Amino acid sequence: MSTNNKLLEVKDLKTYFFTDYGTVKAVDGVSFSLKKGETLGIVGETGSGKSVTALSILRLIPKPSGKIVGGKIIFNGKNILEMDLKSLQNFRGNRISMIFQDPMTSLNPVFTIGNQIMESVILHQRLSKKSAKNEAMKLLELVGISEARKRLSSYPHEFSGGMRQRVMIAMAIANTPDILIADEPTTALDVTIQAQILELIDELKHKTNSSIILITHDLGVVAKYARRVMVMYAGKPVEFSEVDNIYYKALHPYTMGLMNSITRLDEERRGKLKPIKGSPPSLIDLPKGCIFRNRCNYSIDKCSKRYPPMVEIKKGHFVACYRSEEMMENKIVRKN
Amino acid sequence: MKDNILLEVKNLKKYFYLRSGFFFQRSSGIVKAVDGINFYIRKGETFGLVGESGCGKSTTARVILRLIAPTGGEAMYNNTDLFKLNRTQMFKTRREIQIIFQDPYASLSPRMTIGDIISEPLEIHKIDDKKRRIEKVKNLLEVVGLNPEHINRYPHEFSGGQRQRVGVARALALTPKLLLCDEPVSALDVSVQAQILNLLSGLQKEFNLTYLFIAHDLSVVKHVSDRVGVMYLGKLVEVAKSSDLYKKPLHPYTMGLLSAIPIPDPKLERKRKRIVLEGDVPSPIDPPSGCRFHPRCPNAKDICSNKEPELKNYSGDKDEHLAACFFAGKPI
Numbered sequence: 001m002s003t004n005n006k007l008l009e010v011k012d013l014k015t016y017f018f019t020d021y022g023t024v025k026a027v028d029g030v031s032f033s034l035k036k037g038e039t040l041g042i043v044g045e046t047g048s049g050k051s052v053t054a055l056s057i058l059r060l061i062p063k064p065s066g067k068i069v070g071g072k073i074i075f076n077g078k079n080i081l082e083m084d085l086k087s088l089q090n091f092r093g094n095r096i097s098m099i100f101q102d103p104m105t106s107l108n109p110v111f112t113i114g115n116q117i118m119e120s121v122i123l124h125q126r127l128s129k130k131s132a133k134n135e136a137m138k139l140l141e142l143v144g145i146s147e148a149r150k151r152l153s154s155y156p157h158e159f160s161g162g163m164r165q166r167v168m169i170a171m172a173i174a175n176t177p178d179i180l181i182a183d184e185p186t187t188a189l190d191v192t193i194q195a196q197i198l199e200l201i202d203e204l205k206h207k208t209n210s211s212i213i214l215i216t217h218d219l220g221v222v223a224k225y226a227r228r229v230m231v232m233y234a235g236k237p238v239e240f241s242e243v244d245n246i247y248y249k250a251l252h253p254y255t256m257g258l259m260n261s262i263t264r265l266d267e268e269r270r271g272k273l274k275p276i277k278g279s280p281p282s283l284i285d286l287p288k289g290c291i292f293r294n295r296c297n298y299s300i301d302k303c304s305k306r307y308p309p310m311v312e313i314k315k316g317h318f319v320a321c322y323r324s325e326e327m328m329e330n331k332i333v334r335k336n
Numbered sequence: 337m338k339d340n341i342l343l344e345v346k347n348l349k350k351y352f353y354l355r356s357g358f359f360f361q362r363s364s365g366i367v368k369a370v371d372g373i374n375f376y377i378r379k380g381e382t383f384g385l386v387g388e389s390g391c392g393k394s395t396t397a398r399v400i401l402r403l404i405a406p407t408g409g410e411a412m413y414n415n416t417d418l419f420k421l422n423r424t425q426m427f428k429t430r431r432e433i434q435i436i437f438q439d440p441y442a443s444l445s446p447r448m449t450i451g452d453i454i455s456e457p458l459e460i461h462k463i464d465d466k467k468r469r470i471e472k473v474k475n476l477l478e479v480v481g482l483n484p485e486h487i488n489r490y491p492h493e494f495s496g497g498q499r500q501r502v503g504v505a506r507a508l509a510l511t512p513k514l515l516l517c518d519e520p521v522s523a524l525d526v527s528v529q530a531q532i533l534n535l536l537s538g539l540q541k542e543f544n545l546t547y548l549f550i551a552h553d554l555s556v557v558k559h560v561s562d563r564v565g566v567m568y569l570g571k572l573v574e575v576a577k578s579s580d581l582y583k584k585p586l587h588p589y590t591m592g593l594l595s596a597i598p599i600p601d602p603k604l605e606r607k608r609k610r611i612v613l614e615g616d617v618p619s620p621i622d623p624p625s626g627c628r629f630h631p632r633c634p635n636a637k638d639i640c641s642n643k644e645p646e647l648k649n650y651s652g653d654k655d656e657h658l659a660a661c662f663f664a665g666k667p668i
Contacts, residue, residue, distance in 0.1 A: 045525035046496075160616045190388035191552070192613045195596035199612055217526065220555075220598030224605040243602045259600070261530035263559035265582060266599050272537070273559075275530030279495045 007211055008034040008057070008096075008179060013071035015049075015056045022284040026052040026066075028235040031310070034179065039205065039212040041226030041243070043219060043258075047280060049235040050215045051101075054181045057213075058092055059083075075179075094124040097172040099201075101184040103164035107156040113140075114152030117171050124175045139170040143200060162193035166200065173204055180205070181213045186221070198225060219262055223247060231255045234281055234291045237310060241317040251313060251324040253296045256334065290321070298323050298332060341412075342514060342546050343400070344376040348409035350392070350399050354621070365621045369395040371570035372409070374647070377514070382540070382547040384561030384578065386554050386593075388617055391567040393550045394438075397516040400548070401435055402426055413514070431461055434507040438519035440499035444491040450477075450502045451487035457509045476505040479542075480535060497528035504535065508543070516548045521556060533560060554597055558582060566590050569620055569628040572647060576657040586650055586659035588668045589613075589629050611668055627661070634668045 015027040027049040034040050042050045055061050056068055059080065073080040075096065083091070100106040108116060117136040121127055127135060133152065140148035143166040156164055165185065172180055182201060186194035202225055205212055214226055222229055223243065230240040231254065239252040250256045257276035278295045281287060287294055289304040296303070302322050310320045313328060326332050349372055356364040370392040377383040385393045399406045402418060411418040413429065421429060434457075437443035444453055454476055455469045464472065474484035480501040491499055500520060507515055517536065521529040537560060539545060551557045557564055558578050565575045566589065574587040585591045592613035599605055615632045618624055624631050630640040639662055650664055651657035659665075 045527060162616055190617065191554070191596045192388065192592055193616065195610065195612045196614070198598075199610070218598070219526070219600035220605075223600045223602040224598040247600065247602050258526060261527045262600055263530075263533070263553075263555045264599060264601075265555040265558060265594065265597055266601070266604070272534050273530040275534060276527040277531075279497055279528055280525070 005036050006033045007036045009074040011072040013056055014069045015052050015061055016069050017066045024283045025235050030237050032230050034211050037209050037211055038227045039214055039225050041222035041229040042215045043222050044232035048232040050232050051183050054183050054215055093120050094175045095177055096179040097177045098181040099168050099172050099185045102188050103161055103168050107164055109156055112153050112155055113167050120171055120174050139174055143170045161189050165197050176208050179211050183215045238320050245317050251319045251327045252321050253298050254292050340379045341376045342379045344412040346374050346410040347372050349407040350395050351407045367620050368570050373572045375565050377546055379546055380544055381562040382549050382560050384557035384564040385550045386557045387567035392570040393567050394518050397518050397550055401433055431510045432512050433514045434512040435516040436503050436507050436520045439523050440496055440503055443503055444499055446491055449488050449490055454505045454509055476508055480505045496524050500532050514546045518550045569623050574659045577655045580657055586664040587661045588633050588635050591668050635663050635666050
């Protein structure tokens with residue numbers, strides 16, 4: 001693919017939180033690009049910075065503790081981080097919109113569903129109230145809510161978790177955005193409902209030809225829906241490639257460890273899982289050098305000196321590990 | 337076939353009565369959280385219970401321990417019915433049956449050191465003197481993979497996975513025979529989840545424990561369990577050996593559930609056909625008539641809404657494969 005179809009480009013993004021206990025480097029040097037029409041998966045465990053990355057793109061970092069301290073986010077040739085408030089409001093929810101994790105808390109309980117969907121339509125498309133209502137009804141039908149007209153005047157508490165997430169999706173796609181950021185869209189939902197919601201997002205993506213950033217900790221979901229995947233660990237990207245490379249030819253020890261930690265439905269009962277030892281570091285007090293080194297089976301002296309840069313080890317496959325070349329050429333025995 | 341049974345649950349029921357009004361409370365409905373379930377657990381095996389939120393799996397564990405009072409049924413533990421024991425007898429029996437809770441943040445008191453937390457069961461049951469208790473706690477900390485020197489630390493000083501290890505140590509303090517694990521890993525990250533699962537399976541071998549393992553994540557349950565029961569709206573709809581359940585599910589709900597879970601294997605996922613169950617889980621206050629799954633079932637016929645199917649054995653060999661469906665085994 002050529003380079004000019006990059007819809008969004010994030011370059012060396014740094015978002016820190018300044019707390020009484022010290023500086024939390026929630027996102028520390030994230031770079032990636034998003035192509036038109038693709039689904040990009042961002043995976044990582046709690047505190048790996050995947051949600052903060054998403055919030056940074058929309059400049060929704062809570063103030064005053066949080067601050068984007070460096071980097072660029074280029075969308076359509078413009079740096080989002082340099083936009084004034086007015087143009088930011090024009091583009092937020094319009095060109096890029098977001099589906100949040102918890103449908104229970106991200107809808108306003110005192111307004112009707114109709115009201116909340118119409119709000120963004122009126123704001124961005126400058127429709128009259130009447131046509132906005134029609135639009136909201138169409139959107140509800142599109143996301144699979146029956147009796148849409150009646151449902152417009154319902155309040156969020158009258159909906160189940162899955163239905164609320166459908167409403168959230170309706171709001172997010174109201175202005176046919178170019179990019180939809182789905183931040184753990186199904187984590188709060190039951191498995192059968194999760195399948196419904198993910199299928200819906202995928203279907204809408206094909207209909208509107210938008211791009212999706214899918215943020216999740218579920219490696220199964222990523223395998224199914226994402227084309228390219230970025231694996232994050234403690235605020236930094238550690239590996240970034242096509243989904244098949246990540247799952248079958250992972251080169252970063254953390255990615256390899258993750259793949260060995262998951263229980264799989266399609267496998268015979270295995271003996272033991274091979275988890276990664278230890279637990280993720282505190283973001284305030286990160287180890288010097290490679291942040292994964294303390295949990296890594298392959299660390300060498302070099303790892304404790306400087307953080308390994310993200311290198312394109314082969315076309316389209318980025319890894320931040322000093323030993324990725326040896327790993328690729330099978331010069332080291334994989335311990336996991 | 338049914339030899340060596342440690343716990344047998346028969347026709348277990350737990351209803352919650354809803355009341356409305358402040359002064360003149362009237363009954364406004366019954367939530368049949370668990371509505372007549374039967375299963376047994378053999379000594380040394382792991383029995384998994386899966387289902388979506390509100391299906392009654394956690395309630396089942398709590399009722400067995402009598403943390404909440406049962407509405408009906410029996411729980412035969414070593415041939416005595418737990419529900420017929422009086423307070424002192426139950427108190428004694430609880431030494432042998434312990435529970436691990438889901439949320440390692442909420443289930444440990446923030447004001448107690450982990451040493452106090454783990455020795456509390458020993459104190460309550462008046463086992464050993466103080467000095468020996470401390471010895472025991474240190475030993476337990478080592479068993480669950482924590483540093484015994486951290487005995488005087490508070491829960492907030494530990495990560496989620498480490499806290500869950502404390503929860504495991506507390507449950508082990510009384511050297512129980514049966515451990516009820518209520519979603520022990522669902523609050524944890526994958527890499528830590530794997531550590532706890534390995535710990536649990538190691539402990540099972542070491543101390544010859546029997547597990548009732550409750551979770552909503554079917555792949556986790558399948559990994560740890562010998563046999564699995566699938567619950568839907570307060571009923572068991574299928575019980576089978578864990579490999580059979582995956583290879584040849586009989587109940588349409590199990591089929592839908594299995595198909596809904598994406599497998600972390602992109603090539604496989606691209607080929608896999610997905611069955612998406614429609615609709616939501618109905619409210620347990622007013623469950624559907626007949627088979628509770630019929631409104632969402634692609635195979636439903638008239639009979640399904642009129643009559644409730646019973647759990648029947650469909651397996652020819654020694655391992656039972658039970659399903660509650662009139663059209664068991666029919667693909668959806």
